[in-house]
Amino acid sequence: MSLKRSRWQEGTVVVLEHVSSVLQDNPLGDPHVRNVAVWLPPQYDQLSDHGRGKRFPMLMDLAGFTSSGLSHLAWKNFSENLPERAARLIHEHKMPPAIIVFPDCFTALGGNQYINSSAIGSYADYLIKELIPFVDGEFRTLATRDSRGCFGKSSGGYGAMLHGMKYASTWGAIANHSGDAYFDFVYWHDWPNTLKELARYRSRPLRSGITDVSKLEQGADAGLDDGRVKRFLNKFWSNAKPSAAEIHVLMNLCMAASYDPDTQAPNGFRLPFNLDTGEVIPTRWKAWQKHDPINLVGKYQKNLRSLRGIYMDCGWRDQYHIHYGTRILSKRLQLAGIDHTYEEFDGTHSEIDHRLDVSLPFLTRVLK
Numbered sequence: 001m002s003l004k005r006s007r008w009q010e011g012t013v014v015v016l017e018h019v020s021s022v023l024q025d026n027p028l029g030d031p032h033v034r035n036v037a038v039w040l041p042p043q044y045d046q047l048s049d050h051g052r053g054k055r056f057p058m059l060m061d062l063a064g065f066t067s068s069g070l071s072h073l074a075w076k077n078f079s080e081n082l083p084e085r086a087a088r089l090i091h092e093h094k095m096p097p098a099i100i101v102f103p104d105c106f107t108a109l110g111g112n113q114y115i116n117s118s119a120i121g122s123y124a125d126y127l128i129k130e131l132i133p134f135v136d137g138e139f140r141t142l143a144t145r146d147s148r149g150c151f152g153k154s155s156g157g158y159g160a161m162l163h164g165m166k167y168a169s170t171w172g173a174i175a176n177h178s179g180d181a182y183f184d185f186v187y188w189h190d191w192p193n194t195l196k197e198l199a200r201y202r203s204r205p206l207r208s209g210i211t212d213v214s215k216l217e218q219g220a221d222a223g224l225d226d227g228r229v230k231r232f233l234n235k236f237w238s239n240a241k242p243s244a245a246e247i248h249v250l251m252n253l254c255m256a257a258s259y260d261p262d263t264q265a266p267n268g269f270r271l272p273f274n275l276d277t278g279e280v281i282p283t284r285w286k287a288w289q290k291h292d293p294i295n296l297v298g299k300y301q302k303n304l305r306s307l308r309g310i311y312m313d314c315g316w317r318d319q320y321h322i323h324y325g326t327r328i329l330s331k332r333l334q335l336a337g338i339d340h341t342y343e344e345f346d347g348t349h350s351e352i353d354h355r356l357d358v359s360l361p362f363l364t365r366v367l368k
Helices: 069-073 082-091 123-138 155-166 188-201 228-237 244-259 282-289 301-306 322-335 353-366
Strands: 012-019 033-040 058-062 099-102 148-153 173-177 309-315 341-345
Touching: 012 123, 033 069, 033 082, 033 123, 058 069, 058 123, 058 155, 058 353, 069 082, 069 099, 082 099, 082 353, 099 123, 123 155, 148 155, 148 353, 155 173, 155 301, 155 309, 173 353, 188 228, 188 244, 228 244, 244 282, 309 322, 309 353, 322 341, 341 353
Parallel strands: 058 099, 058 148, 148 173, 173 309, 309 341
Antiparallel strands: 012 033, 033 099
């Protein structure tokens, strides 16, 4: 790709401050005053045949774990940020103009899954009940469900899929890039590493010699933290440069806070594995499985059928094994008679922004 990126109009990015009632007093103490960025296409200033400003469909970008929509506005070497990509696609007549919204949904746990959680905050309500009306009131959107779509990668892809399932009255179409699915593959394999990392934060260090396992457990068989999770989090939040291993621990804790919140449990959530023996806790894992997209197709098939479009893709070398879950999800959608597009490509979970060249035209084509 050429580095000369001024061959076409690139539109305008507007950053507004939004004061959220939904996020006020959230359990993590995260800010309830957030910036939301909105990209307006070059055609935004054009007048309609009636002398009024045109209205445009709206797309919402759901960022992945440890990221924020605002990061998708940043300069990229040898590539394009998302506004530049959208401007090029419009210039090449591959997609019609659309307004794109970049919310900030970052949290102290590294992000969220765009669902409501008593341990993190009500981020589904934040998007649907606050940000969408806010953006519709500030800009000339086509403020109807059939002109509104969402898309994202990884946690953002999961969020797009869940929103299409649960909130079809809000969204007309969704695009899911490598979104979490088939939790038995996606999350299970990494929990042994998480348990080993958390063991460093035991109140009493393990000692060599004869071990009475029963004395190790202090509520661990019920998914309760014995203090090590809290100590890990406090250390993480004071660490200017966490390791990759620590980031993965945070991710698993964020998932636990998303899928199995409990206001009566330490830290506000339960864990799916015994901290000391590594045994799965069946009741806790079932709580996770209730949020797995592959298990929700039947429950939300009416909503899914009502969507104007469902797009999914995944690399067949995804290092988190998400391609298996996406295949199962596609299979179950097909068995339920739900129209959708599923594509695979030679790639991993990383560096897949080029797939937006497919999903953005798809979304704007199926929306009114």
